[in-house]
Amino acid sequence: MMKNQKRPWTQNQRFEFIEWKLFWEGHLNRKDLETQFDISTPQASVDLKRYRELADGNIEYDGTEKSFVPSSKLVPNFLKPSADRLLLQLRALLSSALSRRDLWFRSLPAVDMVPDLVRHVDPECLRKVLQALRTRSAVDVEYQSLTNSRWRRIAPHALAFDGHRWHLRAWACDREDFRDFVLSRIDSIGELHEVEYDPEDDVAWNRKVLLQLCPHPGLTPEQRLAIQRDYDMSEGQRDIELRLSMAYYFIKRMNLDLPDLPAARVQLCIANLAEVDAAIERAKKDGAERIAMRLRSVTGQHPLGQP
Incomplete structure (x- = not known):
């Protein structure tokens, strides 16, 4: 049983690494720790000794392979094994979202994937969008829809990924309702503006x-x-x-x-x-009613000037 005591976060991470190697690759040596964490040979030896004291039979030394291997009673204490997480990391590696060093395989398995059709988002555009989110402001955007391109003023309050594209969930100032805007369709982005709206009105x-x-x-x-x-x-x-x-x-x-x-x-x-x-x-009906009530309280009129 693992002893309950506080250890430095860096050492816990190295213990997690030890269990990752044992669980997913089935072997580990001192050099793996030295290379991954840029630590000395004595420090790697201390980590392995300490882990073997704590892990109660999780690890054994194989003299033939000259490496540590998992015992038949391996029960990870620092690692939460997740196939979903590992496969997501492999996908992130293939799409260049994760560096090779961040994946703990000594040698990668043969792996490939159907390429994602990446939709380009300008970093300065995203930076301004995040600023609008933080300050609850509106921002002018030149937005390319499927039918036309025009400037619109929107107040984003959330980001959403639909499995293929990133969207802004935003208050459309010209339509006075909440809509989705595809982030990659913003051609240009302007200045921030003060705006009155309430994200709680976005019932959907x-x-x-x-x-x-x-x-x-x-x-x-x-x-x-x-x-x-x-x-x-x-x-x-x-x-x-x-x-x-x-x-x-x-x-x-x-x-x-x-x-x-x-x-x-x-x-x-x-x-x-x-x-x-x-x-x-x-939700559409309830949202429209909330918006109408809020706008009446502010202007004394229905949205879009309706009587």
Whole structure:
């Protein structure tokens, strides 16, 4: 059993590294510690000795391989093994979002991926957007929609990723409602301005819904079992909670809005789709009512000058 005592964060990180190497690669030597953390040979020896004192049989020395190996009773104490995290790190490495040094493999496994079509975002644009978020200000942007390019004044209050693109969730000053703006479609960005709006009025962002995912009914029993395993379903269902404003993007990304596609292509369906659609419509209505009430209290008029 691991003794409960405080240790320096740097030493805990090295102990995590030891367990990572044992768990994922199955071997470790002193040189691994020296190279990864730029420490001396004596310090690496101290770390290994101390870990062996604390770990109660997690690690053994293999004289043939001349390296430390995990025992059959390995129970990580400093590492929380996560396949999802490791695969995400490999993906980040391939997309250059993570450096090779940050991945603790001595030698990488053969790995590749279908390339992401990266949508360019100018760093100065993102910098100004983050400033607007921090100060709850509006900012002028030259925005390229699918139909035209024009200057608009928006007040972003959140960032959102739909699986392919980054969006700004923002108060559209000209329309007096909350909308999504694709970050990569901002061609130019201007100055910040004071603005009166309340992110709490964005009901579709603040309210969440539970999507009940299940295998498509058109699949065979064997196919349904495979899909249940793919998505780690319990009793044939996987519940996904997400913001109502993000539900549209999730449904579209998973092809759940294309009923004519073959079942084997779609694979999933939403058991409570009618409930989700109703929740989205209710959020739109509630949000519009909140905005109208707020604007009446400020100006004495309905939004957009309506009587």
